[in-house]
Amino acid sequence: MDFKLRVLVYLFIALLFVLQVRFGIFYRPEFRPRTLAEIERSAGDLSVLDKKARRAYSSGGMFEPIEYEKLNGSAWLKSHYEPGQTFDEFAASYGGADEKRNRLYLLPLGEFTSETSILMDKLKLYCSIFFNMPCEIMKPADFKFRSRINSHTGKPQLLTGDIIKAMNKLLPADAYAMLALTMTDLYPVSSWNFVFGQASLTGRVGVYSLARYDPEFFGRKREADYQRILLERSLKVMAHETGHMFYMYHCVFYKCLMNGSNSLVETDMTPMFLCPACLRKLSHAVKFDPVVRYGRMLEFFEANGLGTSAVWLKKRIEYINMPE
Numbered sequence: 001m002d003f004k005l006r007v008l009v010y011l012f013i014a015l016l017f018v019l020q021v022r023f024g025i026f027y028r029p030e031f032r033p034r035t036l037a038e039i040e041r042s043a044g045d046l047s048v049l050d051k052k053a054r055r056a057y058s059s060g061g062m063f064e065p066i067e068y069e070k071l072n073g074s075a076w077l078k079s080h081y082e083p084g085q086t087f088d089e090f091a092a093s094y095g096g097a098d099e100k101r102n103r104l105y106l107l108p109l110g111e112f113t114s115e116t117s118i119l120m121d122k123l124k125l126y127c128s129i130f131f132n133m134p135c136e137i138m139k140p141a142d143f144k145f146r147s148r149i150n151s152h153t154g155k156p157q158l159l160t161g162d163i164i165k166a167m168n169k170l171l172p173a174d175a176y177a178m179l180a181l182t183m184t185d186l187y188p189v190s191s192w193n194f195v196f197g198q199a200s201l202t203g204r205v206g207v208y209s210l211a212r213y214d215p216e217f218f219g220r221k222r223e224a225d226y227q228r229i230l231l232e233r234s235l236k237v238m239a240h241e242t243g244h245m246f247y248m249y250h251c252v253f254y255k256c257l258m259n260g261s262n263s264l265v266e267t268d269m270t271p272m273f274l275c276p277a278c279l280r281k282l283s284h285a286v287k288f289d290p291v292v293r294y295g296r297m298l299e300f301f302e303a304n305g306l307g308t309s310a311v312w313l314k315k316r317i318e319y320i321n322m323p324e
């Protein structure tokens with residue numbers, strides 16, 4: 001066989017192998033719940049770390065393992081193939097954030113009222129704390145995207161593929177990743193009812209809609225605490241989706257911010273925080289002192305009325321700082 005042809009055949013076989021291992025596109029085995037020993041090992045070898053770091057990357061009883069048998073039929077893990085990714089697997093393939101591309105960008109798309117602009121500012125601050133990287137809001141983009149009116153909701157929707165294409169052209173040279181956020185609903189192809197978001201990981205751009213996080217979208221009354229709920233959901237989606245830009249897979253060990261989600265109900269049940277394994281992955285990528293980062297997150301939660309998360313963080317910081 002011609003040398004070039006042989007190389008092409010090998011590359012093709014390697015591609016099929018990667019597609020199977022990562023996405024299970026040919027054969028989808030049922031999810032295998034991890035054993036407690038596997039969960040404990042998911043954050044890698046902790047013996048090489050100092051005492052505080054060892055605590056930061058161990059559960060200390062503050063993270064619950066995923067209870068696969070208790071998940072209902074519509075849960076993400078019941079309908080999606082997830083290979084899982086330990087800290088060691090992550091570290092073996094990820095060299096760390098790029099020195100030249102060291103900024104995160106948020107791009108507001110479409111109509112933003114003064115209320116949602118405030119939300120954008122909060123997302124920017126949280127993004128810079130969470131990823132320990134400068135985060136900037138770009139000028140609102142004025143592109144024309146294909147759109148339609150959804151027949152179920154009667155609300156306008158934007159075509160995600162058009163947005164991703166436009167974002168590829170807009171991407172600043174120093175961008176590690178760029179996330180577009182919109183209050184308009186999205187759809188990926190005409191046959192789909194809607195989509196929460198879509199990303200191009202190779203292009204490191206993604207677009208996410210916050211429309212369905214507001215009860216008014218479904219014609220429901222906004223309760224007194226709806227702003228808090230909208231903020232919590234938006235922080236979660238921003239941090240989760242940006243986490244994927246750092247090549248973190250969905251978490252299969254603990255109840256964790258990086259768990260996949262099939263619905264708003266599942267998103268609401270997802271924790272605000274990274275489990276020990278995912279936290280160590282992020283710290284490998286962007287280098288931070290977990291206690292300093294938690295302290296900044298705590299300030300943010302206290303300033304924004306997110307009491308439950310603040311209480312958890314205080315306990316977590318106490319646990320890490322505990323004397324022997």
Ligand SMILES: [Zn+2]
Binds near residue numbers: 241244260
């Ligand atoms: Zn995800």
Ligand SMILES: [Zn+2]
Binds near residue numbers: 257258279
């Ligand atoms: Zn995790």
